[in-house]
Amino acid sequence: MLPAIEYSLSFSAPSSGEREALSSLTPSPDARWHEKLDAAKLVVTALHEGSRVGVGIVHTSVTAPTLADSPVELGAMFVHPAYRRLGIREQIADTRLTYALSMGGTPITVIDNRNDASWRHFARSTQWAVEQEYTGYFTGLPMTIWVAAESAWHRTRSGLSSLVPAQPGIVLPDAPFGSHHLASAGESDASSIPA
Numbered sequence: 001m002l003p004a005i006e007y008s009l010s011f012s013a014p015s016s017g018e019r020e021a022l023s024s025l026t027p028s029p030d031a032r033w034h035e036k037l038d039a040a041k042l043v044v045t046a047l048h049e050g051s052r053v054g055v056g057i058v059h060t061s062v063t064a065p066t067l068a069d070s071p072v073e074l075g076a077m078f079v080h081p082a083y084r085r086l087g088i089r090e091q092i093a094d095t096r097l098t099y100a101l102s103m104g105g106t107p108i109t110v111i112d113n114r115n116d117a118s119w120r121h122f123a124r125s126t127q128w129a130v131e132q133e134y135t136g137y138f139t140g141l142p143m144t145i146w147v148a149a150e151s152a153w154h155r156t157r158s159g160l161s162s163l164v165p166a167q168p169g170i171v172l173p174d175a176p177f178g179s180h181h182l183a184s185a186g187e188s189d190a191s192s193i194p195a
């Protein structure tokens with residue numbers, strides 16, 4: 001049976017105790033790891049029976065040479081080896097991207113080209129596009145900056161109009177061929193059940 005994973009969100013840099021617990025997930029929490037945590041705007045933590053088994057953050061400590069407007073970076077992703085291939089990264093990644101898009105800047109992420117597990121995730125996603133490749137400052141190896149395909153910066157650059165975020169309470173115009181109202185919770189209206 002798959003373990004029941006819970007997710008918690010926090011919207012600021014982790015406190016020292018929490019930082020220590022999250023850092024123990026990674027083999028080598030270096031100065032860059034801590035810089036990212038210092039600039040965290042969202043921390044998504046995956047928990048199994050109260051233990052931290054995965055983390056990913058949205059932060060504003062961007063050092064890659066992106067051209068994007070107001071970049072916000074999705075980084076510090078780590079899943080405990082015993083909990084990999086369960087979809088934890090997918091869940092954390094979706095949550096981070098939704099939040100980063102709502103911040104109004106341009107979500108980016110930076111991938112070491114040798115990291116196959118990360119590369120496959122971004123390459124198969126329609127929500128990400130390559131912005132540019134560059135040479136890592138410390139490694140001297142190829143790195144790639146990916147940009148959120150739904151961001152205003154990417155869409156404008158691709159000749160597309162920006163997406164307007166959904167507004168709560170918006171009233172849709174009448175449908176031309178009759179309309180079915182959406183049943184609210186508790187209503188039973190078979191005609192509103194999509195095929």
Ligand SMILES: CC(C)(COP(=O)(O)OP(=O)(O)OC[C@H]1O[C@@H](n2cnc3c(N)ncnc32)[C@H](O)[C@@H]1OP(=O)(O)O)[C@@H](O)C(=O)NCCC(=O)NCCS
Pocket residue numbers: 077078079080083084085086087088089090091110111112115117118120121
């Ligand atoms: C990269 C990393 C975060 C992926 O975490 P993960 O939780 O295993 O990721 P997912 O479970 O979402 O997906 C991993 C693979 O398992 C597959 N998978 C997901 N759910 C699955 C399931 N129930 N059964 C079998 N396979 C499954 C996914 O399709 C994916 O396949 P792919 O590698 O062929 O694309 C993890 O390997 C890690 O922490 N690596 C070290 C740190 C690192 O590289 N971080 C990223 C830096 S950018």
